[in-house]
Amino acid sequence: MSKRNFVVTSFLAAALALSAFAQTTTTTTSTRTFSFPPLGLGSTETAQVNVVNMASASSSGTAASCTGSIQFANASGTVIGKAATFTVGTGQISSVTLPFGTSGFSGTHADFVASVTQTVPSTGPCELVVSLETFATATGETHVVLTGQGAGPGYGGGPGR
Numbered sequence: 001m002s003k004r005n006f007v008v009t010s011f012l013a014a015a016l017a018l019s020a021f022a023q024t025t026t027t028t029t030s031t032r033t034f035s036f037p038p039l040g041l042g043s044t045e046t047a048q049v050n051v052v053n054m055a056s057a058s059s060s061g062t063a064a065s066c067t068g069s070i071q072f073a074n075a076s077g078t079v080i081g082k083a084a085t086f087t088v089g090t091g092q093i094s095s096v097t098l099p100f101g102t103s104g105f106s107g108t109h110a111d112f113v114a115s116v117t118q119t120v121p122s123t124g125p126c127e128l129v130v131s132l133e134t135f136a137t138a139t140g141e142t143h144v145v146l147t148g149q150g151a152g153p154g155y156g157g158g159p160g161r
Helices: 003-022
Strands: 030-035 039-042 045-053 065-074 079-089 093-099 109-120 128-136 142-147
Touching: 039 045, 039 128, 045 065, 045 079, 045 109, 065 093, 079 093, 109 128
Parallel strands: none
Antiparallel strands: 030 109, 039 109, 045 093, 045 128, 065 079, 065 109, 128 142
């Protein structure tokens, strides 16, 4: 190799290395929120929102992961407590409960709304399925189950999947 070719080759290699070093990778994320319809909760009941990630690792080996938050609001739209965050891998379930006794509700019955806000990753698989249930606090007997059916892509098999 001539001295001139060596200098040009070395210069090109250095330029490529610097340009690769100078590149930045930008990952963008967005959020989407699914709100369950209003539901009543009796004084002897607990409400629970469940999320599960049904996605498998990508073909490149990127692990499946879903992140987001779950919150409850009263009939006036005021958030009850603070939102609980979750991160779930393939097949993992995360649940958040709202017992009537710690909700701030009064009387024997109150209405509420539960919502799940998902941070949609720009990379990596996430297929979040959501459900809401109410059950007897003392016995665990299930009273109502609502699923994310019809909520759109990524929520329990709704349109767009």
